[in-house]
Amino acid sequence: MSEATTLPSPARAAAPLQKTGRGWLERINNTLCAEGIALTEIAAAVGTPFYCYSARALRQNFADLSAAVAPLGVSICFAVKANSNLSVLTEFARLGCGMDIVSGGEMERALAAGVPPARIIFSGVGKTRDEIRRALTAGLHQINIESVAELESVAEVARSLGLRAPIALRVNPDVDAGTHAKITTARKDSKFGIAIDEIPALYARASAMPELMVTGLAVHIGSQIRDLAPFRKAWSALADLVRTLRAADLQVARLDLGGGLGVGTDTEAGPDLAEYARIIAETVGDLGCALNIEPGRWLAARAGILVSEVIYLKDASGAHFAVVDAAMNDLMRPALYDARHPVLPVHAPRGGAAPVWRIVGPICESSDDFGAYPDLGPLHAGDLLAFDNAGAYGATMSSTYNSRPLVPEVMVDAGRFRVVRKRAGTDVFLDLESPAEWCNPRAAR
Numbered sequence: 001m002s003e004a005t006t007l008p009s010p011a012r013a014a015a016p017l018q019k020t021g022r023g024w025l026e027r028i029n030n031t032l033c034a035e036g037i038a039l040t041e042i043a044a045a046v047g048t049p050f051y052c053y054s055a056r057a058l059r060q061n062f063a064d065l066s067a068a069v070a071p072l073g074v075s076i077c078f079a080v081k082a083n084s085n086l087s088v089l090t091e092f093a094r095l096g097c098g099m100d101i102v103s104g105g106e107m108e109r110a111l112a113a114g115v116p117p118a119r120i121i122f123s124g125v126g127k128t129r130d131e132i133r134r135a136l137t138a139g140l141h142q143i144n145i146e147s148v149a150e151l152e153s154v155a156e157v158a159r160s161l162g163l164r165a166p167i168a169l170r171v172n173p174d175v176d177a178g179t180h181a182k183i184t185t186a187r188k189d190s191k192f193g194i195a196i197d198e199i200p201a202l203y204a205r206a207s208a209m210p211e212l213m214v215t216g217l218a219v220h221i222g223s224q225i226r227d228l229a230p231f232r233k234a235w236s237a238l239a240d241l242v243r244t245l246r247a248a249d250l251q252v253a254r255l256d257l258g259g260g261l262g263v264g265t266d267t268e269a270g271p272d273l274a275e276y277a278r279i280i281a282e283t284v285g286d287l288g289c290a291l292n293i294e295p296g297r298w299l300a301a302r303a304g305i306l307v308s309e310v311i312y313l314k315d316a317s318g319a320h321f322a323v324v325d326a327a328m329n330d331l332m333r334p335a336l337y338d339a340r341h342p343v344l345p346v347h348a349p350r351g352g353a354a355p356v357w358r359i360v361g362p363i364c365e366s367s368d369d370f371g372a373y374p375d376l377g378p379l380h381a382g383d384l385l386a387f388d389n390a391g392a393y394g395a396t397m398s399s400t401y402n403s404r405p406l407v408p409e410v411m412v413d414a415g416r417f418r419v420v421r422k423r424a425g426t427d428v429f430l431d432l433e434s435p436a437e438w439c440n441p442r443a444a445r
């Protein structure tokens with residue numbers, strides 16, 4: 001484990017980048033293009049549905065966030081759960097971005113992408129002893145502890161390895177993040193973190209344990225947060241806690257401020273980065289702690305789309321359905337969080353009267369419904385539609401429900417595209433299965 005107090009500074013942080021904003025998606029010759037490549041061309045090559053990520057947008061997002069928070073000495077750890085594609089992780093790793101992981105699998109991905117272990121933070125509420133062992137032997141920067149039981153596990157594993165584990169205690173500050181209930185993580189009744197009033201005693205106890213190096217505190221209050229006031233509340237509580245701990249002669253060197261920064265949609269504005277940075281400065285900026293944040297969505301969501309084809313149009317009881325070949329197994333967020341993804345037709349805008357389209361997938365669940373879209377114009381079977389803001393919590397949350405394949409992921413960069421994860425179809429999954437012989441009448445005979 002790294003003894004470093006701060007995350008090592010990136011070798012090549014924030015290299016000068018072309019300013020693109022959302023410019024990676026633009027209409028050229030009446031066709032929606034990704035970094036200049038027609039989405040129709042990619043669809044013809046890989047089939048639909050497919051995810052498409054822009055390397056330029058990933059780099060730009062990192063540069064914009066760095067420009068806002070680096071002057072405050074804040075390091076960035078990308079939350080791998082948002083998008084764990086190796087090519088995405090490698091882009092961020094090259095920029096010197098650290099990673100926040102929540103499983104052994106994410107740890108292996110971050111390491112495979114070339115992220116130095118000393119820039120990886122291990123969060124998550126249920127780390128197994130095997131995962132803790134791997135984290136300690138790999139030399140991760142920090143393990144964020146979520147309970148007394150986990151603290152004891154980490155101490156036990158560290159003792160057995162003869163190592164000292166750098167840990168932070170994840171605080172539950174009882175703050176409502178003002179976001180969807182299923183991505184709210186710091187209310188009193190949440191499963192995450194340790195109640196703020198229990199921290200002083202536990203911090204003192206952990207500081208006295210020789211196999212632990214208690215470096216500080218962590219907090220993460222939720223995701224897709226657009227009104228920034230809850231951050232101020234949580235980080236102010238964290239700052240008060242630091243002062244309380246220091247008054248008791250306890251060392252607090254690091255603060256992990258978590259992720260959660262939201263992005264705008266077609267109907268709601270995104271948060272203001274300058275305001276976000278100001279809140280960090282005003283709440284925890286003068287404590288002399290090494291600071292880091294763990295954004296996932298903000299870095300990746302707007303750098304990805306899911307491209308799908310309209311299979312059928314269907315009218316039923318006054319509703320106008322466009323049945324597309326992407327479904328809730330490919331993009332879970334609408335079904336799980338009532339999330340709305342802007343939809344962009346790939347074809348040229350069409351004139352003429354058009355209904356409000358309900359875009360739905362082929363899965364046998366009523367929740368396989370992406371929502372109602374009034375401005376798409378006339379649609380035809382065979383049209384391509386791109387779900388925007390799909391670069392975070394898209395492919396990582398996908399499943400094979402209804403025995404559907406995992407769809408390909410494509411990356412575009414400077415006029416080129418590559419398939420960065422192949423389609424995994426039923427053949428791949430059938431290969432993993434071996435029916436018990438008593439289920440197979442021919443084998444039993």
Ligand SMILES: Cc1ncc(COP(=O)(O)O)c(C=O)c1O
Nearest residue numbers: 079123223259260294295296297
């Ligand atoms: C501990 C932790 N850190 C960071 C994140 C990333 O959140 P977001 O993608 O909203 O920035 C999450 C997401 O739930 C998380 O649980």
